[in-house]
Amino acid sequence: MSRLRIDRLAVRLGGKTRLRDLSLAVDAGELFGLIGPNGAGKSTLVKAAAQLLPYQGRIRLDGQDLAGLEAPERARRIAYLSQGDVVQWPITVEDLVALGRHPYRGSWWRGAGAPSAEDRAAVEAALQATDIAHLRQRKVTELSGGERARARLARVLAVQAPLILADEPVAALDPRHQLQVMRLLRQHCDRGGSLILVLHDLTLASRFCDRLLLLHQGERIALGAPAEVLTAESLRSVYGIRAVTGAHDGQGYVLPWACESPASGGA
Amino acid sequence: MTSMDGASPRGPLTLNLLLLGLLLALSLVSLRFGSAPLSLGEVVGGLLGTGPEEHRLIVQQIRLPRVALAWLVGLALGASGAALQGLLRNPLAEPGLLGISSSAGLGAVLVLYFGVTAISLWILPAAAMAFALVATLLLYALTRAGSNNLTLILAGVALSSLAGALTSLALNLAPDPGGVQDIVLWLLGSISDLSFEEVRLCLPFVLLGLGLLLMAAPALDVLSLGEAEAATLGVDLRRLRGLIIFGSALSVGATVAVTGTIGFVGLVVPHLLRRFVAYRPGRLLLASALGGALLVLAADIALRLLDTPRELMLGVVTALVGAPFFLGLVLRSRRDLL
Numbered sequence: 001m002s003r004l005r006i007d008r009l010a011v012r013l014g015g016k017t018r019l020r021d022l023s024l025a026v027d028a029g030e031l032f033g034l035i036g037p038n039g040a041g042k043s044t045l046v047k048a049a050a051q052l053l054p055y056q057g058r059i060r061l062d063g064q065d066l067a068g069l070e071a072p073e074r075a076r077r078i079a080y081l082s083q084g085d086v087v088q089w090p091i092t093v094e095d096l097v098a099l100g101r102h103p104y105r106g107s108w109w110r111g112a113g114a115p116s117a118e119d120r121a122a123v124e125a126a127l128q129a130t131d132i133a134h135l136r137q138r139k140v141t142e143l144s145g146g147e148r149a150r151a152r153l154a155r156v157l158a159v160q161a162p163l164i165l166a167d168e169p170v171a172a173l174d175p176r177h178q179l180q181v182m183r184l185l186r187q188h189c190d191r192g193g194s195l196i197l198v199l200h201d202l203t204l205a206s207r208f209c210d211r212l213l214l215l216h217q218g219e220r221i222a223l224g225a226p227a228e229v230l231t232a233e234s235l236r237s238v239y240g241i242r243a244v245t246g247a248h249d250g251q252g253y254v255l256p257w258a259c260e261s262p263a264s265g266g267a
Numbered sequence: 268m269t270s271m272d273g274a275s276p277r278g279p280l281t282l283n284l285l286l287l288g289l290l291l292a293l294s295l296v297s298l299r300f301g302s303a304p305l306s307l308g309e310v311v312g313g314l315l316g317t318g319p320e321e322h323r324l325i326v327q328q329i330r331l332p333r334v335a336l337a338w339l340v341g342l343a344l345g346a347s348g349a350a351l352q353g354l355l356r357n358p359l360a361e362p363g364l365l366g367i368s369s370s371a372g373l374g375a376v377l378v379l380y381f382g383v384t385a386i387s388l389w390i391l392p393a394a395a396m397a398f399a400l401v402a403t404l405l406l407y408a409l410t411r412a413g414s415n416n417l418t419l420i421l422a423g424v425a426l427s428s429l430a431g432a433l434t435s436l437a438l439n440l441a442p443d444p445g446g447v448q449d450i451v452l453w454l455l456g457s458i459s460d461l462s463f464e465e466v467r468l469c470l471p472f473v474l475l476g477l478g479l480l481l482m483a484a485p486a487l488d489v490l491s492l493g494e495a496e497a498a499t500l501g502v503d504l505r506r507l508r509g510l511i512i513f514g515s516a517l518s519v520g521a522t523v524a525v526t527g528t529i530g531f532v533g534l535v536v537p538h539l540l541r542r543f544v545a546y547r548p549g550r551l552l553l554a555s556a557l558g559g560a561l562l563v564l565a566a567d568i569a570l571r572l573l574d575t576p577r578e579l580m581l582g583v584v585t586a587l588v589g590a591p592f593f594l595g596l597v598l599r600s601r602r603d604l605l
């Protein structure tokens with residue numbers, strides 16, 4: 001049984017079709033990448049899976065329809081990392097990460113949420129994994145972009161959900177931290193977790209993802225192993241680029257090299 | 268030791284107990300002052316009924332309602348300010364600046380204007396709360412999409428101007444000029460010369476509103492992450508908005524109906540206390556409520572100690588202190604505003 005199963009998903013927002021008739025399944029332990037140009041529907045797909053948008057079709061998690069799942073239960077099983085940087089107040093890194101334990105807190109009249117031993121352990125593990133334990137007392141508003149991205153990721157890891165949905169988690173990071181975060185996400189999957197990831201960096205997508213879904217204008221263009229999806233033809237027709245591709249240490253890389261005209265698909 | 272220990276309920280608990288202790292001490296001090304100053308011993312005697320009958324009357328009938336109203340107004344404004352700032356994710360939100368207080372004032376003025384208080388005294392707080400609720404809902408609708416400081420303040424200016432204009436219209440058309448002067452003075456905001464009658468009139472709503480606001484505390488912390496991530500962490504956004512909008516409207520509306528509009532408390536207090544609760548918007552609520560009561564009580568003592576030809580109105584004093592404070596905040600966040 002697949003972890004996440006999406007059947008005939010369609011999303012319309014503001015009178016515009018954002019996703020059309022999309023079906024896919026993500027397995028336990030799989031790192032699943034969503035790629036495509038801006039406006040392709042990657043974030044929309046992730047948001048629909050996180051139940052943040054109205055949609056048509058069915059999305060099931062471990063066989064259960066997500067739409068019918070109670071919010072706290074859903075929150076313990078799906079963790080979502082939004083695109084962009086939205087933390088408003090200068091709370092400490094540790095307090096930020098601890099917010100990931102919110103789905104486990106009891107009702108407000110029961111102890112008002114003193115953290116349990118599991119909560120502490122989860123927060124500690126997330127701080128360690130993202131290499132920000134030394135920043136725990138710093139205010140999130142005083143962190144560098146890369147540090148803040150890792151803190152937000154730690155918040156997501158602290159949920160300890162079997163499925164993580166992450167919208168461009170490495171966009172703000174320098175190369176070293178990009179690789180570090182990708183390895184971290186890979187570890188989550190190697191331990192049996194599943195991850196759906198929106199990515200722009202095609203080499204990272206090629207190296208770290210098990211499978212890729214290439215979206216364009218809300219439709220599926222290709223789905224499969226990175227090598228099958230990142231072909232010269234699909235890069236040209238969807239992105240309008242020519243890329244240098246190759247392999248190093250047995251792993252493929254894709255280096256966008258030049259714009260190809262006409263950038264087709266621009267209907 | 269991690270901050271999960273350090274900032275665990277013990278942190279805010281100490282702060283809240285400290286604020287409560289100060290509040291009780293200042294309440295005793297407040298009972299001393301008036302046209303006939305009493306010693307602390309005489310105050311205690313009057314409170315317990317062990318002293319002379321005269322002291323009992325002064326303390327229990329005249330000065331205690333004033334202290335109680337200072338508590339209620341401060342609790343309502345402090346908690347609402349902190350809650351609205353958390354909900355709108357904006358440190359410049361405040362019931363007075365956003366036009367919620369002046370809308371409540373408009374509701375109260377209309378009731379007084381049409382003389383319907385003759386039917387039932389409860390119509391006064393009911394109208395004030397209803398108008399405060401409409402204002403809060405409007406405000407939320409206006410600023411929800413993207414509440415940067417500029418849209419928030421503009422929406423507040425628009426709302427308070429509208430409420431102010433309609434209030435002026437009502438006063439302009441009022442048949443009885445003597446009554447108008449009373450209403451204008453009342454609108455300036457004061458807790459003097461009030462009795463337990465007025466305390467009873469707003470107490471239940473302030474407590475109910477405060478309860479609703481405090482229930483929102485844990486979700487408010489999570490909202491620091493933005494609406495989308497908060498929703499995926501199990502926060503029911505509709506419930507959260509409802510708690511804060513109704514909680515603010517009830518508590519602020521009910522106090523405005525009794526005391527008139529008292530501004531800036533909800534802006535100044537959360538700002539001063541935020542650092543002591545590690546900037547967590549949920550933890551700020553109770554501390555800010557207690558701090559609000561403390562500030563109103565202190566201001567009310569100060570205006571009695573000032574040697575002015577006529578006793579200053581409480582709303583005038585808080586505005587004199589609060590407006591420059593607000594200006595300072597605006598200057599500091601100027602880049603953000605433009």
